[in-house]
Amino acid sequence: MSSTALDTAKKRMRFLLILSLAALLAIAGRLFWVQGINASTVADAAQADRQREEVIAPTRGSIVDRNGTLLAVSVDRYDLVIDQRDQRDQFRRAKRDGTNGSEFIGWDQAVKELAQILDQDPAELATSVQPQDGAKPKGYVVLAKGVTPEVKNEVMEVGIPRLSPLLRSERQYPQGVIAGPLLGFVRNSEDQTSVVGAEGLELSQEKHLKGTEGSRKIEVSADGVRIPVTEVEETPAVNGQDVMLTIDSDVNYVAQREAEKKQKQFNAQWVSVVVQEVKTGKILAIGDSAQLDPNDPGATDPEFRRSVSITRAFEPGSTGKAAIFAAAIDQGAVTPKTELRVPNKYTVTKETINDSLPHDTFDMTAAGVFARSYNTGTVMVGNKLTKKQRYDYMRKFGLGSPIYLGLNGASAGQLAKPENWDRRQQYTTMFGQGYSQTVLHTASIFQTLANGGERIAPSLIEGYKNDDGSVTEPDPSKTSRVVKKETAKEMLKIMEGVVESGTGTKMKIPGYRVGGKTGTGQAASDKGYDGYSYSFAGVAPLDDPQYVVVATMYRPQGSWKNFSVADTFTEVMSHVLNTYNVPPSSTKSEAYDVFVGKEQKKPW
Amino acid sequence: MTQRAQRRVTKTAAMTAQTVVDGSAARAVRPEPVAASELPELDSRQRVTLSLVPRINETNKRSMLVMVIALVVVAFSVIVTLVLMNTSVAQRQYDIVSLRNQERVLSQENQALLKEAQSLSAPQALAKKAKALGLVAPGAPGLVDLNDNSITKSADKAVEAEGNSANYATLPLPGQSIREKAKADTKKSESKAPVPTVGNASKDDAKPATDSADSKNSTKSVVKDETATRKIADDGRPVFKDSELNGGTIPAPMIKSPTN
Numbered sequence: 085m086s087s088t089a090l091d092t093a094k095k096r097m098r099f100l101l102i103l104s105l106a107a108l109l110a111i112a113g114r115l116f117w118v119q120g121i122n123a124s125t126v127a128d129a130a131q132a133d134r135q136r137e138e139v140i141a142p143t144r145g146s147i148v149d150r151n152g153t154l155l156a157v158s159v160d161r162y163d164l165v166i167d168q169r170d171q172r173d174q175f176r177r178a179k180r181d182g183t184n185g186s187e188f189i190g191w192d193q194a195v196k197e198l199a200q201i202l203d204q205d206p207a208e209l210a211t212s213v214q215p216q217d218g219a220k221p222k223g224y225v226v227l228a229k230g231v232t233p234e235v236k237n238e239v240m241e242v243g244i245p246r247l248s249p250l251l252r253s254e255r256q257y258p259q260g261v262i263a264g265p266l267l268g269f270v271r272n273s274e275d276q277t278s279v280v281g282a283e284g285l286e287l288s289q290e291k292h293l294k295g296t297e298g299s300r301k302i303e304v305s306a307d308g309v310r311i312p313v314t315e316v317e318e319t320p321a322v323n324g325q326d327v328m329l330t331i332d333s334d335v336n337y338v339a340q341r342e343a344e345k346k347q348k349q350f351n352a353q354w355v356s357v358v359v360q361e362v363k364t365g366k367i368l369a370i371g372d373s374a375q376l377d378p379n380d381p382g383a384t385d386p387e388f389r390r391s392v393s394i395t396r397a398f399e400p401g402s403t404g405k406a407a408i409f410a411a412a413i414d415q416g417a418v419t420p421k422t423e424l425r426v427p428n429k430y431t432v433t434k435e436t437i438n439d440s441l442p443h444d445t446f447d448m449t450a451a452g453v454f455a456r457s458y459n460t461g462t463v464m465v466g467n468k469l470t471k472k473q474r475y476d477y478m479r480k481f482g483l484g485s486p487i488y489l490g491l492n493g494a495s496a497g498q499l500a501k502p503e504n505w506d507r508r509q510q511y512t513t514m515f516g517q518g519y520s521q522t523v524l525h526t527a528s529i530f531q532t533l534a535n536g537g538e539r540i541a542p543s544l545i546e547g548y549k550n551d552d553g554s555v556t557e558p559d560p561s562k563t564s565r566v567v568k569k570e571t572a573k574e575m576l577k578i579m580e581g582v583v584e585s586g587t588g589t590k591m592k593i594p595g596y597r598v599g600g601k602t603g604t605g606q607a608a609s610d611k612g613y614d615g616y617s618y619s620f621a622g623v624a625p626l627d628d629p630q631y632v633v634v635a636t637m638y639r640p641q642g643s644w645k646n647f648s649v650a651d652t653f654t655e656v657m658s659h660v661l662n663t664y665n666v667p668p669s670s671t672k673s674e675a676y677d678v679f680v681g682k683e684q685k686k687p688w
Numbered sequence: 689m690t691q692r693a694q695r696r697v698t699k700t701a702a703m704t705a706q707t708v709v710d711g712s713a714a715r716a717v718r719p720e721p722v723a724a725s726e727l728p729e730l731d732s733r734q735r736v737t738l739s740l741v742p743r744i745n746e747t748n749k750r751s752m753l754v755m756v757i758a759l760v761v762v763a764f765s766v767i768v769t770l771v772l773m774n775t776s777v778a779q780r781q782y783d784i785v786s787l788r789n790q791e792r793v794l795s796q797e798n799q800a801l802l803k804e805a806q807s808l809s810a811p812q813a814l815a816k817k818a819k820a821l822g823l824v825a826p827g828a829p830g831l832v833d834l835n836d837n838s839i840t841k842s843a844d845k846a847v848e849a850e851g852n853s854a855n856y857a858t859l860p861l862p863g864q865s866i867r868e869k870a871k872a873d874t875k876k877s878e879s880k881a882p883v884p885t886v887g888n889a890s891k892d893d894a895k896p897a898t899d900s901a902d903s904k905n906s907t908k909s910v911v912k913d914e915t916a917t918r919k920i921a922d923d924g925r926p927v928f929k930d931s932e933l934n935g936g937t938i939p940a941p942m943i944k945s946p947t948n
Contacts, residue, residue, distance in 0.1 A: 153806065234797075258807045261859055341812075377865075595841055658828070
């Protein structure tokens with residue numbers, strides 16, 4: 085070997101050495117970079133790549149009545165979805181008779197079994213399971229919606245490949261139509277995985293019912309399978325609060341049944357029954373004649389998907405006299421024994437007020453005017469107050485402003501300002517015409533009178549039950565004094581007169597002292613007054629008033645002489661009194677005389 | 689001085705004479721410092737055997753073997769324990785998953801049963817059952833005054849089933865569609881539309897929808913009958929009943945929410 089060749093070899097070796105060293109240095113540098121300087125970033129990237137975050141859906145709270153009966157509850161349901169693509173003629177599955185081993189079955193057999201489980205027509209089902217007539221197979225065909233877990237399990241046993249169940253939460257109303265318009269209903273959320281409130285309490289209590297989503301972070305391997313030994317970071321979901329209502333579903337059932345019966349009897353537009361607790365203002369029942377099954381709200385006429393007792397304002401008629409009499413007594417303008425000469429027709433400032441039936445001119449007490457519900461006498465009583473005074477009392481009784489129970493669409497009714505009352509309206513407002521209110525307003529007025537003159541705003545929500553079982557109270561109902569205690573006491577006495585010897589003699593309930601006021605109002609439409617509303621608002625037992633029941637029938641058809649909501653009232657009221665073991669009245673009637681003098685039985 | 693010089697020489701000689709390597713082990717060649725007074729005989733032939741570790745005798749060898757085996761066993765058991773723990777952790781994870789599934793299944797079952805129980809105990813379902821059993825609504829209860837042991841009011845007799853005004857099975861049961869009822873109602877309202885010729889239609893419509901199954905069947909059969917027996921007039925057009933024509937007017941469209 086010559087020296088030059090040796091030099092070249094040496095040079096090459098040196099070059100290779102340098103190259104290797106450089107490569108080594110690069111690798112070492114990179115290693116240092118990855119492991120030393122940039123370690124956390126890379127680790128994070130790897131972590132992020134492995135990590136999957138799952139949303140844990142909270143369970144929507146239930147709605148229960150005052151006894152804990154479930155009115156609305158969320159349950160797990162499955163949608164069965166099949167992918168029609170890449171299906172073979174036959175498939176293999178575990179034998180269904182419980183023995184070990186597997187078998188091959190064809191589509192005909194599978195569809196037959198599936199149809200039996202799903203209770204569908206096999207021929208129809210076959211069209212969704214497999215593409216028809218060489219059509220392009222679809223990737224997503226829904227075979228059944230909202231099936232129960234048992235059905236889903238059975239379907240999965242059939243073993244059809246690419247048939248998958250999709251879990252979703254479904255809202256159910258186990259009691260069916262009970263309190264339907266109050267509960268409202270739900271709609272699917274935008275992503276179709278859960279439900280949100282669409283109407284009624286479901287809508288207004290959404291923020292309580294909904295709950296808070298939780299999340300679970302897990303690590304998955306490259307094939308998407310969860311790595312079991314990795315840490316799980318879990319924020320549990322907070323389930324929605326259960327909304328506890330003041331409703332008693334049994335009483336509500338009776339109210340609904342009686343309302344429906346009455347509606348059928350006279351083919352009325354609607355009938356509504358409201359039951360309210362006197363001492364607390366809590367609503368015990370709201371029964372509408374039109375039934376809404378929240379499981380299938382579409383089956384009900386849109387007009388009746390909300391309770392008419394809060395959405396429909398109408399001219400109350402004679403039940404409206406209660407507020408005027410209370411105002412007059414409270415102001416000391418009259419006493420129940422104030423004597424009045426009551427004619428059949430009474431003309432004041434050129435407006436003639438008529439009574440519905442012609443009668444002789446009577447010498448009556450103010451209580452008697454109320455009992456016989458004479459408009460003429462009422463105008464005499466009401467005229468002792470100024471327009472402003474009457475208006476103020478009506479407002480204090482809650483008229484003219486909506487009663488918010490947690491139900492949307494609550495009507496305020498119409499109550500014009502006294503300065504805007506026209507010449508006739510200033511008198512008609514005394515006997516319940518010329519302004520409008522809902523059935524709930526009526527109930528609230530009588531609750532006020534029965535509760536010693538103190539109005540407690542009606543409420544429908546008893547409380548919210550948290551996930552841990554504790555109960556959150558809602559904001560307390562507003563209470564306000566409307567009339568003096570003595571006034572309220574007098575009002576109960578003159579209301580007793582209505583049932584004892586006035587227009588409400590059919591409203592008697594054996595064993596209990598009942599007071600109330602009947603009301604026949606003219607119902608207006610575009611064409612003027614062309615219908616009637618019939619109401620009775622009653623309180624029992626009078627020695628210690630517990631419950632108010634208001635029954636209202638709107639626009640009945642047929643012979644008006646039979647129109648009455650008496651049996652509706654007595655049926656519901658006696659049921660309530662029985663249910664809550666209210667002791668029968670032990671005191672004597674305190675009703676006032678209707679007429680001046682000894683003779684009390686005079687023709688109508 | 690001479691001694692010292694001599695010593696250095698000896699040392700060098702000793703160093704060179706001594707092998708630095710003993711087998712594969714390197715030896716410490718530096719001799720121990722020795723006090724001058726105790727200088728060994730220079731010409732001594734016998735060499736001092738130097739050793740780093742004490743000579744291994746038989747017993748030491750055996751204990752070493754035991755030690756090694758023990759270490760291997762410990763190492764092995766540690767590995768086995770780790771593997772077992774790992775698998776058991778993994779197994780637990782699978783158990784958790786399957787228990788979760790089980791919990792889901794059970795809660796679903798619970799849901800279904802609860803719902804069924806609630807539906808069966810719904811007031812209208814109970815009322816229907818009561819009616820089927822022949823139960824009727826009670827009359828007014830009797831009252832006894834406990835103060836003077838007198839009967840202040842005697843109880844009313846309940847009205848017999850036929851004459852009882854309280855028809856309990858009117859509301860649709862839970863799970864029962866009210867569409868059937870709605871259909872029947874629209875038929876009724878059609879027949880009662882403000883048309884001069886309404887009288888004839890009300891007869892077949894006035895069937896009370898007492899029993900759900902009955903009403904279902906009857907409405908179905910009525911519909912079928914109508915389609916089957918529709919007469920064809922001379923001019924080839926089918927003959928409609930007045931009620932079906934709604935008095936020649938088309939019902940006005942429904943307002944979705946008439947309130948507020």
